[in-house]
Amino acid sequence: xxxxxxxISCSDKPGIVAEVTKFLFKNGFNILESGQFNDKYTDNxxxxxxxxxxxxxxxxxxxxxxxxxxxFNSEVANNLGMTWExxxxxxxxxxxxxxxxxxxxxxxxxxxxxxxxxxxxxVISNHEIHKKTVEQKxxxxxxxxxxxxxxxxxxxxxxxxxxxxxxxxIILARxxxxxxxxxxxxxxxxxxxxxxxxxxxxxxxxxxxxxxRRGVKIIGATAHYxxxxxxxxxxxxxxxxxxxxxxxxxxxxxxxxxxxSIVLAKAVQLHCEKRVFLNNNKTVIFE
Numbered sequence: 102x103x104x105x106x107x108x109i110s111c112s113d114k115p116g117i118v119a120e121v122t123k124f125l126f127k128n129g130f131n132i133l134e135s136g137q138f139n140d141k142y143t144d145n146x147x148x149x150x151x152x153x154x155x156x157x158x159x160x161x162x163x164x165x166x167x168x169x170x171x172x173f174n175s176e177v178a179n180n181l182g183m184t185w186e187x188x189x190x191x192x193x194x195x196x197x198x199x200x201x202x203x204x205x206x207x208x209x210x211x212x213x214x215x216x217x218x219x220x221x222x223x224v225i226s227n228h229e230i231h232k233k234t235v236e237q238k239x240x241x242x243x244x245x246x247x248x249x250x251x252x253x254x255x256x257x258x259x260x261x262x263x264x265x266x267x268x269x270x271i272i273l274a275r276x277x278x279x280x281x282x283x284x285x286x287x288x289x290x291x292x293x294x295x296x297x298x299x300x301x302x303x304x305x306x307x308x309x310x311x312x313x314r315r316g317v318k319i320i321g322a323t324a325h326y327x328x329x330x331x332x333x334x335x336x337x338x339x340x341x342x343x344x345x346x347x348x349x350x351x352x353x354x355x356x357x358x359x360x361x362s363i364v365l366a367k368a369v370q371l372h373c374e375k376r377v378f379l380n381n382n383k384t385v386i387f388e
Contacts, residue, residue: 104153104190105166105361106375107173111183113139113146119226120177121150128169131155136387140380147378149387151190165182186375193220194373195268199259199276206274206295209240209362210369217366218373222266225259240350242289247278256284263288272369273327275361282329290379292327293366293372294334297357298343299323309353312344320344320353322361324368326379335384337368337377 109121118137125132130152137148170187178185196219200207207224210217217280223241224231235242241261247255263271273294285292298308298319312320328334340360344353371377371386378385 104151105130105187106190107148107150107152107185107187108375108378109146109148109150109178109183109185110378111146111181113144114181117146117148117181120181121148124173124177125150128172128277129155138385138387140385143381145380147380147385147387149378151374188375190374191218193218194270195220195222195266196270196272196369197222197259197263197266197268198272198274200228200231200274200382201277202228202230203275203358204231205358206362206365207231207235210272210274210317210366211240213366217370219270219369222268222365223262225295227255227260227276229299241288252278253281253283256281260284260287270369270372271327272365274365279331280327280329285327285329288327293324293365293368294327294332295361295368296323296325297331299339299359300325300332300336309357313348313350313353313359316346318343318345320357320360322364324355324364326384333382335379337371337386338364340364 107121111117121133133153135148135150135153137146139146173187198207198221199209212254214221221240223243224235225245227245227247229244232242232244243257245255269291271288271292273292275295296308298304298312299319300323303311309320319341323336323340324338325336326334340363342356342360344356371388376387
């Protein structure tokens with residue numbers, strides 16, 4: 102029996118949880134998992150609920166799904182001013198992955214593809230070195246070189262591929278190009294970047310070099326949503342590793358590859374399972 106996911110955000114008010122659970126019960130559904138959060142500083146309310154039909158003998162098809170969404174909208178969502186979405190829990194999100202020279206984050210996502218709800222529609226790179234490896238895995242590869250003069254036209258090609266493949270997510274898996282403000286606005290909330298530092302520390306280029314010069318005792322990785330402000334987007338996932346004074350930059354870079362890969366894959370998984378909610382420049386995450 103397929104399960105469904107309902108995500109809700111709205112201004113906080115009494116009775117939201119009661120109305121949602123009453124609606125699901127009235128329509129024959131059983132709640133499998135539910136979480137809610139009220140941000141007392143913004144008065145924003147967030148809720149994620151996973152549910153399925155209580156009687157598994159009942160048929161549930163696309164017509165039933167559309168009817169359920171219409172009923173929820175008219176009976177609950179409109180009255181409470183909700184921004185909401187209802188999807189199948191097993192739905193795979195079509196995604197494009199952008200890389201440059203490093204491919205460790207890409208390889209980790211591919212290795213975990215059975216546990217992450219994405220369908221990889223293609224890999225885009227400004228370097229051609231990974232073309233053969235990617236295509237051997239049955240994934241389309243798009244080579245889009247870029248320089249200062251071609252940047253805007255190259256980004257138009259990225260958007261063209263994004264739209265033609267019906268993708269809903271862009272994953273920057275160590276894509277070492279700064280996206281323009283225009284494309285950032287178009288993909289806002291649907292693009293995840295991995296930055297190789299524990300943000301907000303060491304933004305921008307060569308964070309491991311910055312960390313080594315500063316003599317830090319931990320290094321980290323941060324997955325965040327892409328915005329036009331470099332490395333300032335809402336944070337989804339982070340992890341750190343302890344380091345010491347004896348480690349050269351090369352050692353920090355090599356150690357960092359593991360946590361970069363883990364953090365990015367976890368962030369993509371959380372996003373695709375509809376567990377991440379944007380709350381201004383922060384996130385609310387139901388794990």
